[in-house]
Amino acid sequence: MDSIVVKGGSELRGQIHIAGAKNAALTLMPATLLSEEPLTLTNAPRLSDIATMTQLLQSLGAEITSMQDGKVQVMSTHGEINTTADYEIVRKMRASNLVLGPLLAREGHAIVSLPGGCAIGARPMDIHTDGLEKMGASIELKDGYLHAKAAGGKLKGAVIDFPFASVGATENIMMAATLAKGTTVINNAAREPEIVDLATCLRSMGAQIEGDGTSTITVQGVDRLGAATHPVVTDRIELGTYMLAPVFCGGEVECLGGRMDLVSSFVEKLDAAGVDVTETKAGLKVKRRGDRPKAVDVTTEPFPGFPTDLQAQMMAMLCLAEGTSVLEEKIFENRFMHAPELVRMGADIDVQGGTATVTGVAGLKGAPVMATDLRASVSLILAGLAAEGETVVNRVYHLDRGYEHVEEKLGAVGAKIERVQGS
Ligand code: EPU
Numbered sequence: 001m002d003s004i005v006v007k008g009g010s011e012l013r014g015q016i017h018i019a020g021a022k023n024a025a026l027t028l029m030p031a032t033l034l035s036e037e038p039l040t041l042t043n044a045p046r047l048s049d050i051a052t053m054t055q056l057l058q059s060l061g062a063e064i065t066s067m068q069d070g071k072v073q074v075m076s077t078h079g080e081i082n083t084t085a086d087y088e089i090v091r092k093m094r095a096s097n098l099v100l101g102p103l104l105a106r107e108g109h110a111i112v113s114l115p116g117g118c119a120i121g122a123r124p125m126d127i128h129t130d131g132l133e134k135m136g137a138s139i140e141l142k143d144g145y146l147h148a149k150a151a152g153g154k155l156k157g158a159v160i161d162f163p164f165a166s167v168g169a170t171e172n173i174m175m176a177a178t179l180a181k182g183t184t185v186i187n188n189a190a191r192e193p194e195i196v197d198l199a200t201c202l203r204s205m206g207a208q209i210e211g212d213g214t215s216t217i218t219v220q221g222v223d224r225l226g227a228a229t230h231p232v233v234t235d236r237i238e239l240g241t242y243m244l245a246p247v248f249c250g251g252e253v254e255c256l257g258g259r260m261d262l263v264s265s266f267v268e269k270l271d272a273a274g275v276d277v278t279e280t281k282a283g284l285k286v287k288r289r290g291d292r293p294k295a296v297d298v299t300t301e302p303f304p305g306f307p308t309d310l311q312a313q314m315m316a317m318l319c320l321a322e323g324t325s326v327l328e329e330k331i332f333e334n335r336f337m338h339a340p341e342l343v344r345m346g347a348d349i350d351v352q353g354g355t356a357t358v359t360g361v362a363g364l365k366g367a368p369v370m371a372t373d374l375r376a377s378v379s380l381i382l383a384g385l386a387a388e389g390e391t392v393v394n395r396v397y398h399l400d401r402g403y404e405h406v407e408e409k410l411g412a413v414g415a416k417i418e419r420v421q422g423s
Pocket of ligand 1: 026123166
């Protein structure tokens, strides 16, 4: 298995191009199931999770052509489709559950494997299934698979009140509602930019959706959706990750394609930590004000709050801050696995349940480390940028799920980083 080796201490200077969002692409791709006509995504990220979604959609009968080195994905799902999403693919990636709403909307029935838990938490699907049941589906769990059937072969509009603003459930219900009979209202909907991006794409395909980006989304069902070409929104998590890089080791980095509205709560915390973020014509430029960042308290929340997907990276930065910071993880019950690895690099972190208290230290030391999820892995690379000596991050396949060419992007701005091929 490959590993990434980082030698700390080099200042970073230059520009990093931010890719299209993984979590937007992973919900835009299943939208192809809603139409017999082609859906073309531009600005798609080149990631192993995208390859997994491609494999899943192909297994359902979609034709997918990848162009421009994967940046353009042309998808077409015409004719007969298979309505069973197999465990062997679904278990690799939770976002596979995003085919449930589209399959049910198009065919009136679907069998989709439950993805199971993952390293960061149990992640059940009750909000998705309760919503679809309100739309007239009967859903039964048999042999690890959700067997879903719409009464009379067609979903109907409903008023659905989410107990929590789940991103995936908002996406699944919104997609399902585009082809349902009548109007669906989602109350307490998620407001993430990826939801707005999906709604924008669905509208280009002919869907009638209002209120995306607010807590109430209204979808008026239509008979069919057509073709569309849609550019994937910038990845705000990749953006936030690379914005942190010069805070670890000094210098100045411009993140091309970065937008303030995608990361405003994160930028507020950076400002409080002594980091300057300025808007440029091409993106966002980041520079640390002093020699060390300052401690700040962070609580993760649904958008527009501080994103859970930047918590690990922020924790790594706070390990080097002056003072003591308190991080509260409110979205996932087990998302501090990076903490013991950072401690191996010399950090001072005390985790009690969903709260981590980080007392900043003057420096970190390189070490062999390993992470069990994507964001945790990249936080260790960031820590390695500041650490004395060599940090070897193992289990790089997690990283490749969500960051394209991480070693090339950081290497191009001056980091000493390389990928070592494993056996
Ligand atoms: N939840 C339930 N029941 C449900 C759905 C969710 O209890 O039916 C709980 C989850 O267990 C979790 C919380 O609600 O504790 C939030 O889950 P949500 O449904 O909002 O998250 P998701 O759709 O499964 C997406 C991203 C995650 C990101 C979260 C939160 C994709 C493919 N994944 O997951 O991304 O952390 O929203 O913003 O969009 C990542 O990229 O590293 C990643 C984990």
